[in-house]
Amino acid sequence: MPTGVHIRDVREQLFGAAERVLLRAGPSALTSRAVTTEAGCAKGVLHRHFTDFDDFLAELVLDRVHRMDAQAAELRRAAGTGTVTGNLTGALTALFGSVAVAIVALVTFRDELRARLRRTWPAGVPVLTEAAEMIAAYLRRERELGRLDAAADVDTLAFTLIGAGHMLFADRQAAPPDTEAVRRTVTSVLAAALVA
Structure with missing residues (x-):
């Protein structure tokens, strides 16, 4: 997805993408690139909303x-x-x-x-x-x-x-x-x- 395009409910879109990758390929396949590719957005989107990838994963688990x-x-x-x-x-x-x-x-x-x-x-x-x-x-x-x-x-x-x-x-x-x-x-x- 090009930079500057607004994504509604970014967190949920990224969490859903992470779940799909996790279910399909397991924890070793879960990377920030895999998540953003699955979500159809630029990699920077994840890092604008979370401190780092482990912060994203912790929020995913707690959610x-x-x-x-x-x-x-x-x-x-x-x-x-x-x-x-x-x-x-x-x-x-x-x-x-x-x-x-x-x-x-x-x-x-x-x-x-x-x-x-x-x-x-x-x-x-x-x-x-x-x-x-x-x-x-x-x-x-x-x-x-x-x-x-x-x-x-x-x-x-x-x-x-x-x-x-x-x-x-x-x-x-x-x-x-x-x-x-x-x-x-x-x-x-x-x-x-x-x-x-």
């Missing part, structure tokens, strides 16, 4: 984490409806079917990005810790409603579900797991905690 708020609200509203297993199967599929797995790989791949994220996100990998909190909050509500055993350790269950979900979806070469594979995993993790 995508904050987008999980709507998913968390939806999961909380589902408490007491349907089945606990069905609700969590849907939530994990939506979470890991998105860019979340690729963002985990990106954070793992780039040391400077991890260092920058630590300034505002002191523990864990942003997408995964937010997801674990989302699932733990949902499980707490289900426990209050009597659909989980009163002694269920919801934090451990949430971490276990996130870890298992990540492992199911982490293989970028194979097709994503089907709903039944995710449901089997959720069922196994929750087996002792579900109230019949």
